[in-house]
Amino acid sequence: MRDVALRARVSNKTVSNVVNDHPHVHPATRARVQQAIDELGYRPNMSARGLRSGRTGVIGLAVPDLRQPYFAELADAVLAAAERRGLGVIVGQVGADRDHEIAVLANGLRQTDGLLFSPQRLGTEDRGLLDHLRYPLVLLGERIFGGPTDHVTMHNIEGARAAVDHLLAQGRRRIAVVGAHPDGRTGQLRPSDLRIRGYREALEAAGLPLDPRLERTAAPWHPEDGADATRELLADDVDVDAVFAFNDALAIGVLRALGEAGRRIPEDVAVIGFDDISNGRFTLPSLSTVDPGRDEIAEVAVDMLVERIGSGPGAGPPPRLHKASFRVVARESTGAALAEGASAW
């Protein structure tokens, strides 16, 4: 910077002013400085800027695993949202490791101004960990409620209910779910707990009985788990004309297991998932699903984080909870051939 200043015959503060688009720089001076910058190939040193300003211009995103399409697409959305705001994103993979999650929470990600964190193992019972953070944090996903931080989530109950309503509207009456989890400790509010609640609400509202044999557990939510659960469902000889899988990865496994068993989709069994991963468009048949508002989640989460970073520790508004809007995406697997029907919220 000093070299640029000497070459342009100005002080280095003026160079700084030019680089940062400060006002009160004469156009001629600005041009001279810019030329010197170009000639010398000067580029500001981000570490020094970070040291001086206390900001790095980089945020962290901690997700369990990018190989899960949902998180890859979430990362995509967050990266895009951050780039629009001139921020870099350091991505960290935490895995499904509770200790690793605690470590990330304790330290944040190095070199970042704040963290977007989508925990998979930590739950409501760990909310105490959030009390004395040294950096701005915005939580994504369902696993911690009522903590002292901002939280962006989706309409799990309502989305699940809309998915089941969609199946009911197609005349289905024996609707199974795949992806339930055994009851956890009190206060656990996992996505599976919420989604099964939406399922039960929808059935009850329709005056249909609940049948425990229709509620199948599956964990983790990978395709093979959905396939296994479906094979067991069929082996138990339960009467079933539709399956609501708690995410699209499970649903892909459900499609596969039904296909193996010779069931026609959607004629014999309709299938709907949750997440709207892009792959669902290309399964055979294409997969109906619930779009949980991923882009909105990313936008809002980055906005909240930026605001927290800007307002400094302690200050700023009280913790907020934002639920993104969702819609049912009807495709072939529920017999809604081409209609991308929407059930907005």
Added chain:
Amino acid sequence: MRDVALRARVSNKTVSNVVNDHPHVHPATRARVQQAIDELGYRPNMSARGLRSGRTGVIGLAVPDLRQPYFAELADAVLAAAERRGLGVIVGQVGADRDHEIAVLANGLRQTDGLLFSPQRLGTEDRGLLDHLRYPLVLLGERIFGGPTDHVTMHNIEGARAAVDHLLAQGRRRIAVVGAHPDGRTGQLRPSDLRIRGYREALEAAGLPLDPRLERTAAPWHPEDGADATRELLADDVDVDAVFAFNDALAIGVLRALGEAGRRIPEDVAVIGFDDISNGRFTLPSLSTVDPGRDEIAEVAVDMLVERIGSGPGAGPPPRLHKASFRVVARESTGAALAEGASAW
């Protein structure tokens, strides 16, 4: 840091020595300093460290789009490899935008020590752009050859040839490809050009004729493009008993289009893809493919970049080209029911 030093009754520098595990610190002193660190909750300021050392401990990874499973899985592998070396990774999505790629190349990613870059639009003809970089760069993928930088790639020709050999070994004789590109400018060596070369070599080695009607173009390589190309192939009434799709995303579309047309897989038509994305395990039928050695690519690329960062500009070994080892993964879509047969290279 000064607070820690005062509390532990040592100098600044000794705190630094403790933090950095330098030798020549008395165990008792180390313990006292560590206690002060814990009591004060001191955490080193990475910006200052970066300013002082000239390193940030963060590398950049620029990929076209994380929604493409191949790149999501590549990112996963790179993140894991970087974490093992104590490095952070700033991920940038460049899209399929030539100007954006040039901009990334010109500037690197902010706040990073070096860049792993997987270009999608830049080609051999742009190699001049690499001549005067201000930062260490390692290229991933096929699109630039013979430039002045390290380059990690896969065995495109050999992998494609092995895929076709696998089909030939199953007795297939009318093998189509999906994913060719129209001839580009001279010197273009796109993956499609290389993979089609492997295809032709395999056929010629087997004494089979080349049939232009069997070589179908498709771009970009998304599932719908594979489905479209397959529909056209079938509409043209070409005799075909196997399809080699140039990546797994295309192959998923191929499976779909064949299914729509009532062709049985693999009885009527065998299908093999390329990339070994994890989703291929869960299609119906499961997808045979070529594992291009993604983990090896990530490991080697990060190693090379770390080495370049360490050796400073200009120094270090001459540009290297590393080709990862590959293997054919035989699954149901080529009739190899359960065997995860390997054809190592």
Added chain:
DNA sequence: CCTCGGATGTGTGACGTTACACATCCGTCG
């Protein structure tokens, strides 16, 4: 008993940037 050298620890300054307080210039207004 002295010297020497390894182990241990210290002070100072500089990395590149920006904020602060301050100078200077020039046109305008009373």
Added chain:
DNA sequence: CGACGGATGTGTAACGTCACACATCCGAGG
């Protein structure tokens, strides 16, 4: 015509860390 104020530009001092050159201590060997 003098004073005032906005526009424009300057010097200096930090931000937190680590490297350098340098002290000091202590035990071993001559």
